[in-house]
Amino acid sequence: MIKVAVTGAAGRMGSGIIRKITQQDDMEVVAAIEIPNSPLAGVDAGIQAGAGELGVKIVGAEKLEETLKESEADVLVDFTIAHAAVETVKKATACGVNVVVGTTGFTDEQMAENIKNVKDNDVKAVISSNMSIGVNVFFNTLKKLTPILNDFDIEIIEAHHNQKKDAPSGTAMTAFEVIANELDRDPEEVGVYGRQGMVGKRTKEEIGLHAIRGGDIVGDHTVMFVGDGERIEFTHRAHTREVFIAGVIRAIRYIPDAESGIVSSMNDVLGLE
Numbered sequence: 016m017i018k019v020a021v022t023g024a025a026g027r028m029g030s031g032i033i034r035k036i037t038q039q040d041d042m043e044v045v046a047a048i049e050i051p052n053s054p055l056a057g058v059d060a061g062i063q064a065g066a067g068e069l070g071v072k073i074v075g076a077e078k079l080e081e082t083l084k085e086s087e088a089d090v091l092v093d094f095t096i097a098h099a100a101v102e103t104v105k106k107a108t109a110c111g112v113n114v115v116v117g118t119t120g121f122t123d124e125q126m127a128e129n130i131k132n133v134k135d136n137d138v139k140a141v142i143s144s145n146m147s148i149g150v151n152v153f154f155n156t157l158k159k160l161t162p163i164l165n166d167f168d169i170e171i172i173e174a175h176h177n178q179k180k181d182a183p184s185g186t187a188m189t190a191f192e193v194i195a196n197e198l199d200r201d202p203e204e205v206g207v208y209g210r211q212g213m214v215g216k217r218t219k220e221e222i223g224l225h226a227i228r229g230g231d232i233v234g235d236h237t238v239m240f241v242g243d244g245e246r247i248e249f250t251h252r253a254h255t256r257e258v259f260i261a262g263v264i265r266a267i268r269y270i271p272d273a274e275s276g277i278v279s280s281m282n283d284v285l286g287l288e
């Protein structure tokens with residue numbers, strides 16, 4: 016039985032992950048953590064998630080370390096917000112707990128800190144901006160398309176629900192890094208985040224990133240390759256968060272076989288590439 020702790024337990028992803036884990040016979044929720052001093056502390060995590068009573072009470076993040084120790088969690092799953100996730104990964108890895116992280120919006124420095132904490136504490140980890148199988152095939156296909164279309168202008172457009180806090184999405188940022196890497200372009204130099212005013216003509220090298228926010232859009236990503244006289248619009252659309260949650264379940268199941276001290280990718284989990 017894999018013992019799972021979930022941070023962001025009352026969030027859109029966290030509650031869906033708790034519901035899904037209760038339907039598996041090889042894993043169980045042993046801890047559910049919310050923001051420090053959460054008003055939800057003491058509430059049953061299963062009831063909160065709509066999965067029926069679990070006998071696991073939500074605790075505030077100020078009790079993270081003691082909760083991880085008492086619950087003997089094998090894996091912590093984090094879908095929260097970047098600044099909180101960095102601290103959570105630091106504390107969980109220091110307690111020897113493996114991590115599955117889907118939170119987005121990390122700066123390069125924050126991601127480097129996550130990787131260092133996994134390495135220094137020799138734990139197992141899966142970190143990915145998008146856990147869906149479709150998006151990971153999308154990334155791999157982009158890797159193949161980009162060198163062929165290297166002369167086209169490339170723009171990335173993402174659309175998400177009106178509750179999303181980070182922009183551009185983590186998935187758009189990963190797509191951007193894949194493309195920049197394939198084209199040997201420095202992401203620091205070629206990223207153009209929206210355009211406004213007299214920005215001048217588009218340069219050949221730049222890659223535009225654009226974020227749309229509205230209603231209940233689960234998550235759409237389009238990479239536009241625009242040439243003279245034709246264009247390719249390569250799109251992934253998530254219809255439901257269940258696609259991300261299915262990936263999380265596979266990532267949890269992958270952890271026992273994962274290599275220690277490194278961050279595994281969803282390609283590793285899904286056996287892609």
Ligand SMILES: NC(=O)C1=CN([C@@H]2O[C@H](COP(=O)(O)OP(=O)(O)OC[C@H]3O[C@@H](n4cnc5c(N)ncnc54)[C@H](OP(=O)(O)O)[C@@H]3O)[C@@H](O)[C@H]2O)C=CC1
Pocket residue numbers: 022023024025026027028029048049050051076094095096097099100116117118119120143144145146147181185259
């Ligand atoms: N990799 C992937 O496949 C996917 C990634 N995501 C990413 O996951 C993250 C969460 O998304 P979503 O579930 O929609 O967001 P929500 O805002 O619905 O959920 C986040 C939850 O985390 C809580 N939280 C904040 N800080 C802490 C903390 N220190 N400890 C414990 N809990 C905390 C929040 O509480 P409060 O609301 O009170 O602040 C909230 O309940 C985002 O970064 C999003 O981009 C989302 C979908 C798929």
Ligand SMILES: O=C(O)C1=N[C@H](C(=O)O)C[C@H](O)C1
Pocket residue numbers: 119144145175179183184185186187233234235
């Ligand atoms: O916040 C979301 O909802 C999502 N976030 C991830 C991202 O930023 O890429 C993944 C998915 O698109 C949904």
